[in-house]
Amino acid sequence: MSQCGKTRREMIWESGAGFAGTALTYLLAGTGFFNAKATAATTGKKPHFAPKAKSCIFLFMYGGPSHMDTFDPKPELVKRHGQQMPNMETDALLKLRAARLGALLGSRRKFTRYGQSGIEVSDFYPHVGKCIDDIAVIRSMWTDSFAHGSGLLQMNTGFIRQGFPSIGSWLNYGLGTENENLPGYVVMLDHRGGPISGPPNWGSGYMPASFQGTQFRSSGDPILNMEPPAGVTAEQQRRQLDLLAKLGRGPAVAGAPESDELNARIASFELAFRMQSTAPEAVDLSKENEETKRLYGLDNPVTAPYGRNCLIGRRLVERGVRFVQLYSGGGHGDANWDAHRDVDENHSEHCAETDQPIAALLTDLKRRGLLDQTLVIWGGEFGRMPMSDTTRVGTKGGGRDHNPKGFSMWMTGGGVKGGQVVGATDEFGYAAVDNRIHVHDLHATILHLMGLDHTLLKYFHGGRNMRLTDVHGHVVKQLLA
Amino acid sequence: MFEAGKTAAGTSGRRLWLARWLSGAGGPLTARVFVNRVWQWHFGEGLVATANDFGVMGQRPSNPELLDFLAGEFIRSGWNVKHLQKLILRSNTFRVSSEWDERNAARDPEQTLLWRWKPRRLEAEVIRDSALSVTGSLNPAMYGPSIYPDLPKPVLAQQSRPGDNWGKSPGSEAARRSIYIFAKRGLPVPEIDLLDAPDSTVSCERRRVSVTGPQALTLFNGAFSQQQAARLAARIRTEGGGAPKGQVARAFQLVLGRDASPRELDDSLSFLNASGGKLEPFCLVLLNTNEFFYLN
Structure with a gap:
């Protein structure tokens, strides 16, 4: 904020002065489809109401973490371990997947009550457990697809098919950018590879x-083609x-409608030139002190990769990046959370990689006064089944198949009421039964916390006004502080 | 709804029925939609701006008489596309200059009546093809299998199986027109994708134009741009005579299709001087000018 109580962006926005001003406004408006004035009017670039959070970090556990082994303890499932699931003959999804579903598989994890709220978290996530009083655990998520590709697309775009803008696109479309020298929507992938469906998960x-x-990449060039080719100096x-x-x-003709766009194109090369210093600075951890690096686990090869991304995530939101997505898990099979073979083995690895870094991120954001204005979300594209998966080669019966009917996610930070559990699955953890929350409801709530009404944030396409939540979605009031 | 019956070929004849309905019983709507789309390809915006939607949610035509005239001509000529193209391309409206006129602008600021040509950016594929063409590296061969432009490692790393199903096109194969680029849904080619090529899985009524920093980074530092700049440099070195002046003049002719002004020539020559005489950096700049990217 400047002295007169306006952000720099608002100043530029309203001044409309001169050619550099309009070119920049154009770039910030981010689209050439409308002229700059129409863009300002159409997309608003102002929240619908006072936002609780300015930025959002989505910690995406690709592959589908098991809720029964992390945030949703099921004593009844443990008690009935080895028995048959009672509704195997009647439930449509279970009938469909019957060939691969074995007996009930009780979790072998130990759950501990944490904090004032006493919410139970498994021994997979002890560090996150200590932050539980700031966290709202949602135990009643459900989604439409039991396949990774479409599940990922729905969690990111609201639709199970490709071709729709992702949450980060909607937020930048609705709110604009806070830092014209960095992209407003940054994705960092796991070092093992990208998720199924790839770039359409963060497409517009x-x-x-x-x-x-x-x-963004945590080593080498942070952005594609950022560095000039070898031998080309900065002076050149x-x-x-x-x-x-x-x-x-x-x-360009002064006064002609396209002149903003033409000037913006020239300005974009200046912007690119500035990015060559702002982007490396944003991912440069050398200025972080030793205590912070240790907090994120950068001194441990297990936690270092995701820890580095979490720390970069904090640095990005500090610099005004609107939406940051950090993938844990990549590629196929046990390289991500897809624990068909053995949940204990698979999740031991992925939880160990993410537990300390995630807790560090929350702690670090909080002590810097940033947690109040940053929304942090944890979860994958779906959860896992309460019975064992019998088909995977090499399984000893400890694996779990995909489960879209019930799973856990959690939220914390700006505008979220922490220290509470929202919703519940049935006694086995198979389906969400109490206060069921669909992906559309989650999206509506994310937009709400960022100051946007999901029914008003629209983009005209294909003959109608499109929304992130399509024709669905309800803001989950219970999650709000 | 569909007429039962058999054609000589033994099929049900449903496609023929649909074609007849579209061109006859469907009324002039089909012709209107088609000529509007041709108009949009030439002018950037259709007479009906919502080319995919002539229904209640669509916009009203800016010039309904013209739309009907063109649709009528199209039908009368026996749905002759060449006739329609000639009609549009020979019109004064198509040939009008992009010069700005304050008096006209005051009366029609949105230029709805097309009193001037509205400059607009070329489509991503056309920009790539134009670059290949002016540098002399375009392979115009038609038909045959798709091509796989080289993708940098970080782009392939976004796949769950990096490099999976992305082939390698030998030599000049990769320099064929962009229409031959293999369309892999989950793996957009950056040079095309960053310049607003649409997602291949949804209908795209009209291209959007966005201007971003990452776009400029790829246009300046990306392997394709660097390669084209090098090709252009080699070309003007042979075609522009031994002296920088002739080489710059040749580059302007090739890339922008006109002579350099004395001032542009001066600016370019002093740039070459400061760059130690190397032509590649100059060629990269020229290939990134608005004039090259925009249809004027």
Whole structure:
């Protein structure tokens, strides 16, 4: 905030002065489909109401973590371990997957009550457990698909098919950017690879490319093609940009509607040039002190990769990036949370990799006064079945199949009422039964916390106004502080 | 709804029925939709701006008489697309300049009546093809299997199986037109994707134009741009004579299709001087000018 109580962006927005001003406004508006004035009017770039959170970090546990082994203890399931699931003959999904579903599989994890709220968390997540009083655990999530590809797409875009803008695109479309020198939507992948469905998970669908997620890497060039090729110096690039400014502006005509767009194109090269210093600075952890690095587990090879991404995530929201998504797990099989073979083995690895870094992120955000304005979400594309998966090669019966009918996620930070459990699954953990929360409801709630009404945030496409929540979704009031 | 019956070929004839309905009983709507789309391809915006939607949710035509005239001509000519194209391309409206006129602008600021040509950015694929063409590396071969442009490692790393199902196109194969690029839904090609090529799984009524920093990074530092700049440099070195002046002049002719102004020539020559005479950095700048990216 500046002295006069306005952000720099608002100043530029309202000043409309001069050509650099309009070009920048244009870039911030982020679309050339409408002219800059129409963009300001159409997308608002102002929240619908006072936002609780300015930024959002989505910790995506790709593959589908088991809720019964992490945040949703099921004593009845443990008691009936080895018995048959009672509704195998009547439940449509269970009938469909019957060939691979064995007997009930009780969790072998030990659950502990944490904090004032006494919420139970398994021994997979002891560090996160200590933060539980700030966390709202949702135990009644459900989604439409039991396949990774479509499940991922729905968690990210609301739709099980490809071609729709993701949450980060909607947030940037609705709220604009706070830092014109960095992308407003950053995705960091697991070191083992990307998720199934790949880039459409952070695509902008039918919206312009300016709203798509930009992949950042924690080592090497943070952004694709960021560094000039070998042998090209900064002075040389500076000279090139100067020449481009001289030769490249045409055919801009002062006053003509397209001149904003044409000037913005030249400005975008200046922006790119600035990104060559702002992006590496954002991912440069050398200025972080030793205590912070240890907090995130950078001194331990197990926690270091996700710890580094979490720490970069904090640095990105500090710098005004609107939406950050950090993937845990990549590729196929046990390289992600897809524990068909053995939950204990698979989750031991992925929980150990993420527990300390996630708790560090929450602790670090809190002590810097950033947790109040940052929404943090944990979860995957679905949960796992209460019975064992019998088909995977090499299984000893400890694996679990996908489960879209009931799973856990959690939220904390800006505007979230922590220290509570929302909803419940049945006694086996198979289906959400109490206060069921669909992905659309989660999306509506995320937008609400960021100051946007999910029924008003629309984009005209294909003959109608499209929404992140389509024609569904309810804000989950119980989650709000 | 569908007429039962058999064609000579023994099929049910449903497609023929649909074609007849669309071109006859469907009324002039089909012709209107088609000519509007052709108009949009040429002018960037259709006479009906919502080209996919002529229904109640669509916009009203800006010039209904013209739309009907073109639709009528199209039907009368026996649905002759070439006739329609000639009609549009020979019109004064198509050939009008992009010059700005304050008096006209005051009366029609949105240029709905098309009193001037509205400059607009070329589509992603056209930009790539144009670059290949002016640098002399375009392979115009038609038909045949798709091509796989080289993708940098970080792009492939986004896949759950990095590099899976992305082939390798030898030599000049990769320099074929963009329409031949293999469309893999989960793996967009950055040069195309960053310039607003639509998602291949949904209908795209009209291309959007966005301007971003990552776009500029790829256009300046990406392997494709660097390669094209090098090709152009090699070309003007042979075609522009031994002296920088002739080489710059040749580059302007190739890339922008016009002579450099004395001032542009000066700016370019002093740039070359400061860059130690290397032509590649100059070529990269010229290939990134608005004039090259925009249809003027």
